[in-house]
Amino acid sequence: MHFPSRKWWSGSTRLKYLEKCMHVVMILMSLCFLGLQRFSNSMKNSCRLEWPSRSYKTKADCLLFYCCPLFCLYYFTSFHSLKHQTKVTMCCFRKRFNLFFIFLALDATPIFSLTDSSNQLSTNYLENAKKPEVFDWMVKIRRKIHENPELGYEEFETSKLIREELDKLGISYKHPVAVTGVIGYIGTGSSPFVAIRTDMDALPIQEMVEWEHKSKVPGKMHACAHDAHVAMLLGAAKILKQHEKQLQGTIVLVFQPAEEGGAGAKKILDTGALDNVIAIFGLHVKPEIPVGEVASRSGPLLAGSGVFEAIIRGKGGHAALPQLSIDPVMAATNVIISLQNLVSREADPLDPQVLTIAKLQGGDAFNVIPDYVTIGGTFRAFSRETLEHLKQRIEQVIIGQAAVLRCNASVNFFEEENPLYPPTINNGDLHKLFVDVAGNLLGINKVDTNMEQDMAAEDFAFYQEVIPGYYFTLGMKNASSFEPVAPLHSPYLVINEDGLPYGAALHASLATGYLTKYQRGIAKVVGKYHDQL
Incomplete structure (x- = not known):
């Protein structure tokens, strides 16, 4: 930049050149910021963009922190120009004001893109899960498991089916974990690790519903819909694998044995297979809620x-x-x-x-x-x-x-084989994530955030004692039907398979949503964990 030979460091000429320099600096900073974000997306965790502060609660906080200094610096020259340049008009000031907001839009793009891209992924997950080839695949798996129910720690054929499907999807896993359990991994293979869990075991109940895929094992039935749970987690694995390159960490798939009284969750934890996990999500179908709706609450949920x-x-x-x-x-x-x-x-x-x-x-x-x-x-x-x-x-x-x-x-009290199940208490921060993700995916009117507490128990609570966790219920009722619905643990239970895509999409969306919050520095990490598998 050429400066006049006269004494330029005074008066309006000085401010004129300072203002031009500020324009150049703001443009360069905006371009560099955008470039870093694009590079971060391509390199994933190896070069994740770090914000100046890791305590932002909203996008507005981040905008204020990042853009206010630029605003003040830029208008320092503008207001002083008004004092020294008598020919400056309001038109010039408006031009500067408009120019600032152009820079602001450039600077804010990465901030908004983090959330918008996560929301877009959630929408894609549900669309993918509803595709006939994915939906029919989940239904086929669910029916096959339903025909061959196995009690706690006896889920050998169910475990084998899960491993075969993971092999077809190209997903790595550990087996056996806690006798029949399977732990799968999708993503970078490095921290952060977030888990999504399902149970696999059936109940000692004789099925009374006559249909093509009725239980073939006398006295055993999937009367608690764990067959549907497995199908939904495999569905989530399938759609997550399709977006694996976009993941900013590792999603851990937990196929757990013996929820019905065998404390399978505790045995999974005792193996150390989840020592590196910093958040875990789980769901259970609820036949009384219409398909496409969910319910949960922050704090104590189940006894x-x-x-x-x-x-x-x-x-x-x-x-x-x-x-x-x-x-x-x-x-x-x-x-x-x-x-x-x-x-x-x-x-x-x-x-x-x-x-x-x-x-x-x-x-x-x-x-x-x-x-x-x-x-x-x-x-x-x-x-x-x-x-x-x-x-x-x-x-x-x-x-x-x-x-x-x-x-x-x-x-x-059977403390060795059946220890006390702790109460299921949902993490408050994960509750906010659940409301955001489910509201975006289903519509906020489909999300009940004040579900009544239930005296039923769930061994998912063992995870929550050592890992921040969140548990919610998923609707399976035909909304157009006014017929009474058989409850869980009933020999007359019938599952509406139209709900399977919603469970798969919610599993995938919650896991990726948490990884996005971790990337932004919003997700809280409790306790220590390993950086590698």
Whole structure:
């Protein structure tokens, strides 16, 4: 740039050249910023763009932080020009003002593109999941699994089917994990790692629905829709694999065994397979909600639970001579009634608790007092402290009431094979992500963010104790039908397969949405994790 030989560093001439320099600087900065963003996208994590601050909560915060200094610097020259250049008109000022907003648009492009590209990906995921070739593929997998149900830690054929499909998709995995579990990986193979989880096991229920793909195994049925869960996660894997080059980290696919009472989630964690994961998402179908709708809430969602069995021993004898016996049946009835007092008379009514006796067995004849009676049941609450207190009082009441009627009692809580399930408590930050992602994908009117708490339990809670996690429910009801819907765990359960694409797309969108937030520095990382698999 040529400067006049006269004394130029004073008056309007100085400001004129300063203003021109500012124009050049702003243009160069905007171009460099855009160039860095494009380079970052092509290089993925190897050169991820870092913002000046990692504490932005909104795009507006980022715009203020980044653009205000440029605004002030640019108008420092403009306002002083108005003081020194008497011939400057408002027209000139407006031109400068317009020029600033051109620079602002250039500078803000990467900020908005991060969110817009994530939203666009979510839309693409749902469109892909609804394509006939993907939808029919998920339906075929779901029906094949439904025909061949397997109980917890027996899901060998289900696990084999999953691995075969992952092989076809070119997705790497680990197996076996926790007996029959499978852990797959899509993305860069390096941090950050975010997991999406499904369960695989069936229930010991005889299916009563007559249809082409009815369970072929007597006494076993996918009455909790885990067959649909597997199909949806495989659907998510399929569409994520198609966009693998766009992922800014690694998505971990968790195919978990034994959710129905076997604490499969805890065994997965015990293997260390998820030590590198910094967030995890899971879903469950809900037949009462229309297809295309979801429901969840921040904080406590599902109760924690435990199970117990007690054997009350007396002295058997002839029913005509009870005075010569020690009747364990009478002791068992006293125990059952006394146990109800733990909830109705000892529990805080503002702290929801449930204690249910679901098993009572004793004797084989009408005229014989048995030697012993077995009772069993479940107890549930929304905190570990309450669960532990209930567990302690259950044992005290059973042993004490049995002793009142001269019987002995022993109580088993099956802690080794079936440990206490903690309550399912959704992470607040992940709840915000869920609302954003589901609202963009389905429409905010399709997202219930204040789902009622449920006394059902889920071993997904084991993950949430060590990893920030989020659990939600997915609608499967035909919205045009007014027929009553069979609930989960019913032998008459029928799954509306039109809901499969929504589950697959939500799985994929939540995982990629979290990676996008991590890229922007918004996602919080709790605890330590490994950088590599």
